[in-house]
Amino acid sequence: MPFRHAIGGTTHVFDDLRTLLARATPFRSGDALAGVAATSAAERVAAQRALADLPLRHFLNEAVIPYEKDDVTRLIQDSHDAAAFAPIAHLTVGGFRDWLLAAEPEVLAPLRRGLTPEMVAAVSKIMRISDLIAVAQKCRVVTRFRNTIGLAGTLSIRLQPNHPTDDLRGVAASTLDGLLMGAGDAVIGVNPATDNIEQVLGLLTMLDEVRTRFDIPTQSCVLCHVTTALLAMERGAPVDLVFQSIGGTQGVNESFGVTLALLREAEDAALSLKRGTLGQDVMYFETGQGSALSAEAHHGVDQQTIEARAYGVARAHAPLLVNSVVGFIGPEYLFDGKQIIRAGLEDHFCGKLLGLPMGVDICYTNHAEADQDDMDTLLTSLGVAGVTYIMGVPGADDVMLAYQSTSFHDGLYARAALGKTPAPEFAAWLERMGIGPGEAIPASLSPALIGLS
Amino acid sequence: MSITRWSDLRRFTEARVGLGRAGNAVPTAAHLDFQEAHAAARDAVWSALDVEALRAELGPVPVLHSEAEDRRTYLLRPDLGRRMRAADRESLPRTGSTVIVVADGLCASGVQRQAAAMVRALEAEWPVVIVQQARVAIGDDIGEAMGAEAVVVLIGERPGLSAQDSMGIYLTWQPRRGRTDAERNCISNIRPGGISLRDAAAKVHWLLRGARALGATGVALKDDMTAAPLLE
Secondary structure, three states, X not given: OOEEEEEOOEEEEEOOHHHHHHHHOOOOHHHHHXXXXXXXXXXXXXXXXXXXXXXXXXXXXXXXXXXXXXXXXXXXXXXXXHHHHHXXXXXXXXXXXXXXXXXXXXXXXXXXXXXXXXXXXXXXHOOOHHHHHHHHHOOOOOEEOOOEEOOOOXXXXXXXXXXXXXXXXXXXXXXXXXXXXXXXXXXXXXXXXXXXXXXHHHHHHHHHHHHHHOOOOOOEEEOOOHHHHHHHHHOOXXXXXXXXXXXXXXXXXXXXXXXXXXXXXXXXXXXXXXXXXXXXXXXXXXXXXXXXXXXXXXXXXXXXXXHHHHHHHHOOOOEEEEXXXXXXXXXXXXXXXXXXXXXXXXXXXXXXXXXXXXEEOOOEOOOOEOOHHHHHHHHHHHHHHOOOEEEEEHHHEEOOOOEEOOEHHHXXXXXXXXXXXXXXXXXXXXXXXXXXXXXXXXXXXXXXXXXXX | OOOOEHHHHHHHOOOOOOOOOEOOEOOHHHHHHHHHHHHHHHHHHHOOOOHHHHHHHHOOOOEEEEOOOOHHHHHHOHHHHOOEOHHHHHHOOXXXXXXXXXXXXXXXXXXXXXXXXXXXXXXXXXXXXXXXOOOOOHHHHHHHHOOOOEEEEEEEOOOOOOOOOOEEEEEEEOOOOOXXXXXXXXXXXXXXXXXXXXXXXXXXXXXXXXXXXHOOOOOOOOOOOOOOOOEO
């Protein structure tokens, strides 16, 4: 069914829902690359007005990617909860924006299963940045493994101690540096330089030793492919969380070498280890706008709508952490600081509204038009929006992945500026260990205890 | 020696550990170190290949250009960086052999400094072409036009804050337009402090022998070459 809207004597026609959503998206390079972006500012606002007039019910009748062709569409449609949808079933997309902005925080959580990713993406397209922040701030998502993540007034940090050759002592040194700066309550998570199983086993063992030696109430993760994690679990390795990159179409997930069934198998395997103490949220997903286009699996759908559909995949599980690696994929998808900032806040808003523990890797590569000032702006905005966690990378410079993210210092800044604390169990641990400012390393965290001497 | 201060941790890693603190921020010197490294990485992205300097080393080899007019277009349109200009296509000689393509990629300085030495280290009589504003897959286009048995693309890698001189090598057997990344083998991080030219050259020859036996490069051709030390 085509959609129409007239502006200044010109009638703009949009052939179907995916076209309407794509033309309504604030400009970004990836949608232009895919050939789905609006070709003028007038066309964009016409699409936004037409979208605002669209009843939310329409999203239950028209899929952006056909049900028969895509398992993510099937997952989204088959799991829609009509009862949860009832309170907003009478609204248009525009009316939904107004409703969200006026809503009391406690009405948002019961709504989650009644929302589809496409509805959430749609409403974000007609929101300003302050709207994305204000509504996300009202969403509370709490998860547990060995600590409690996502409580009001907390901001957690993933300690990311990567090393170009996975040198165990190098990783341990960065880990210690992060712990001394209050990072690591979300997870101590290493991106391995290769997916080699022996190397992954070595890292898993070392991280588990650091955690148990210092008795840290947190979890570790080696961000290898899900099939490698399954192999590691078969070999009895200490796997806390299973990591996987996911996307919002069947095709992009295939390009990552995963299926919905494989993700389920991995979650079951990790659950069977029963390693959590406070909870059993065992999955860690990463996403990012542009991956579907990169895999040529986007079906003419804009990159932000597909990103929201990736959250549809994530919420079929009980993840401890979900992370949009917003600026990593490159300038052909998000060209500059302005596009990265908007995308990061959209991703956080969409994920939170769908009920996910959203973190953001606030980051950029050197071929994007961005710098640390852009990261500071996005970090502060996300902190106000109540982001669940951010990255902590030594000096903001990842020496393995060759990109810039947020540093341990940035985490301290954000907590101080916004009056946030780490996860409560972790905050108590920091106090117990005597960790605070100063150049000396407390004896309780002696590097010799983890083999650094 | 005992490790008692944060800055002692720097002994174990090139990561920016033990930077100290000014309030919650990094001290001025560490802040400006970062800014300087970022500036170098940014300049490396926007640096242009000095084609004449390269030809002085490589000889009068053909110089081609992708369909991406300039750097900004190159960054925004990876599809254009994968195709060579139609006029260039007709200018190329046919050859049955392997072809070496020297491409600027995301950082010209890596190939500027190392490509000619790499070609010498390969010790092979393969034709060489230079191409500007190029992505990896332009090797498929060039190889197809030249009727190449295989293409060896030497390309500048995305610069990081600690390395702006890294070169990658991509091998594709029977290159032709439409090959996917899963059909290539890659040797990355060739730079001083990374993989040496000699080791990279040995690996290229090893992979090409494997490709010839298998009739393919890519995921089917596993790099299980007996590990010589990769770091010198």
